[in-house]
Amino acid sequence: MEEKKSYLQKLAAQLQDWDVELDQLKVKADQAKAGAKAEIEEQITELRAKKDAAMVKFNQLQEASDEAWDDIKAGAEKSWTELKGAFKSAFSKFNK
Numbered sequence: 001m002e003e004k005k006s007y008l009q010k011l012a013a014q015l016q017d018w019d020v021e022l023d024q025l026k027v028k029a030d031q032a033k034a035g036a037k038a039e040i041e042e043q044i045t046e047l048r049a050k051k052d053a054a055m056v057k058f059n060q061l062q063e064a065s066d067e068a069w070d071d072i073k074a075g076a077e078k079s080w081t082e083l084k085g086a087f088k089s090a091f092s093k094f095n096k
Contacts, residue, residue, distance in 0.1 A: 004069060007073070008062060011058050011080070012058070015054070018047075018051055018087060019051075021091065022044060022047060022051070025040060025090065025091075025094065026044060028040055043090045046086070047083075047090060050083045050086055051083060054079045057080075058076065060075075060076070
């Protein structure tokens, strides 16, 4: 159970970090010119949708029984990996 608790704490911290990063992108969008602003805002929308999907997995993990934990964890890790890649890509693109 300690593994589950520490894993959930790690994921919760990552979700909070992503909220901060989304806020930073929003500031960039607000300061950008029209064309770039639209592109950044589109990226923010996509990232929020992916983050929402990761949040669903996080909630499933919190509620998972010990028997279902491994299966749900595998799905959550896939979502997390995709989201990390999306955030990394967005930040490398817009932090030039």
